[in-house]
Amino acid sequence: MSHVIYKTIDSRPAWASGGSGAWLEDRDGRRYLDTCGGVGVSSLGHRHPRIAEAMERAARDLTWAHAGAFTTAPAEELAQTLAGRSGGLSHAQFLSGGSEAMELALKIAYQYHAERGDRGRQLVISRRQSYHGSTLAMLAISGNVQRRSVFEPLLGRAEFVSPCYEYRDRLPTESVEDYVDRLGAELEAKILEVGAENVAAFTAETVVGSTSGAVPAVPGYFRKVREICRRHGLLLVLDEVMAGLGRTGQHFAYLDDAVTPDIVAVGKGLAAGYAPISAVLVSPEIHEALGAGSGVLQNGQTNVNHSFACAVALEVQRTIHDEGLLDNVRTRGEQLRQSLVKRFSDSPAVGDVRGRGLFVGVELVRPDDGRTPLDGGGRLAAAIKREGLARGVLLYPGYGTVDGEAGNHVLFAPPFVSTPDDIDDMVTRLGEVLDVCLAEATH
Ligand code: PMP
Numbered sequence: 001m002s003h004v005i006y007k008t009i010d011s012r013p014a015w016a017s018g019g020s021g022a023w024l025e026d027r028d029g030r031r032y033l034d035t036c037g038g039v040g041v042s043s044l045g046h047r048h049p050r051i052a053e054a055m056e057r058a059a060r061d062l063t064w065a066h067a068g069a070f071t072t073a074p075a076e077e078l079a080q081t082l083a084g085r086s087g088g089l090s091h092a093q094f095l096s097g098g099s100e101a102m103e104l105a106l107k108i109a110y111q112y113h114a115e116r117g118d119r120g121r122q123l124v125i126s127r128r129q130s131y132h133g134s135t136l137a138m139l140a141i142s143g144n145v146q147r148r149s150v151f152e153p154l155l156g157r158a159e160f161v162s163p164c165y166e167y168r169d170r171l172p173t174e175s176v177e178d179y180v181d182r183l184g185a186e187l188e189a190k191i192l193e194v195g196a197e198n199v200a201a202f203t204a205e206t207v208v209g210s211t212s213g214a215v216p217a218v219p220g221y222f223r224k225v226r227e228i229c230r231r232h233g234l235l236l237v238l239d240e241v242m243a244g245l246g247r248t249g250q251h252f253a254y255l256d257d258a259v260t261p262d263i264v265a266v267g268k269g270l271a272a273g274y275a276p277i278s279a280v281l282v283s284p285e286i287h288e289a290l291g292a293g294s295g296v297l298q299n300g301q302t303n304v305n306h307s308f309a310c311a312v313a314l315e316v317q318r319t320i321h322d323e324g325l326l327d328n329v330r331t332r333g334e335q336l337r338q339s340l341v342k343r344f345s346d347s348p349a350v351g352d353v354r355g356r357g358l359f360v361g362v363e364l365v366r367p368d369d370g371r372t373p374l375d376g377g378g379r380l381a382a383a384i385k386r387e388g389l390a391r392g393v394l395l396y397p398g399y400g401t402v403d404g405e406a407g408n409h410v411l412f413a414p415p416f417v418s419t420p421d422d423i424d425d426m427v428t429r430l431g432e433v434l435d436v437c438l439a440e441a442t443h
Contacts, residue, residue: 019046036396040242041268045415054315063308074310085251088260089281098241098267099133101278109201115293121200145404164217184224196232206253209242213361213409222257241267249330249357277309325416333357339427360412373406393429
């Protein structure tokens, strides 16, 4: 009997014991091709030798000193590295997971307004079909209905507007500019409805991750949002826990949208699974405002700026630079999207292939009309995952893609070190899995 609480309570997951590059291995020696870095985490793949060596060195150094009294070289260097790549943000604090980073991002937004005497700004406007973390405060601002589920009665107030979801929501008669204008008008109407003086921040995933399957915004959307936020005094808080740190082919996904937020949260890829660490980065204005006000960040957690975790993350970020992995993300991402489109060109059940870099979504649709959302639900998602594991491929399927209920997708977020053969293999195996699962689901 196991004493571990598993995600699926009554079935034991595979027993991971090794791996290399884009491959994982279980204790019986079976190999699994990792198309999703688990959940967009393993950007350097598994058992990267350079990171193992850096971890050994870091373990011999001081591994932790309380951030209330000390700083350390790894924390300083990591903050400097990230700020330098961020396109204008200046200071970072490190935490343990993405939910914590997003929660601190919003605490900082509230505190920023309060320090400046703007205490009425207590609301957050978020987007439907979004996920910002598993704590109660982050679920409250997440549109993801499945994850809110039984906790709904415990969740505080948040306001929601539409996501930017071109495949489903841009009208056939609408240009991209018109669509951006419509979404901008909706956001502005929401701000005016609740009163700009009551809103602290607008928050969004720069590229929507698990909820809808790698949905980037159309060109111009975030510039419009940035302008509206500025005009009404809201902070723009971007959630790049999944999309950030190279996943889209840029150190920060928003760089492709030609904006810089006031605050950004990053996580998963920061140490690529080699240490549990996340970060919040803020603009110089926010940092100065906190300093000029109370001078104290109103948040304290035991593992803030954890020296060992920062050292590991620093080595991961340096490796991305030294191995030229952003180029690989762009090239392999292009290969992945093109191969998926080619493989499924005769398959009406694949309605859309989208994404940026190695962050790619495949939306499944009803094969009879090639457009209506598939309603395979959690059963189809579970079948895809199960069939994948049986065929030696780790897949990340999701459901409720369109509105929390309808729609199915598969999310690709493979390691940045994936080879051309790995990518071909991923597409071939997904094809085999979908052939089996869709035949069952659509009969
Ligand atoms: N935001 C986004 C966009 C995420 O994808 C996730 C994790 N799936 C989180 C926040 C929460 O991160 P964590 O699970 O590390 O707490």
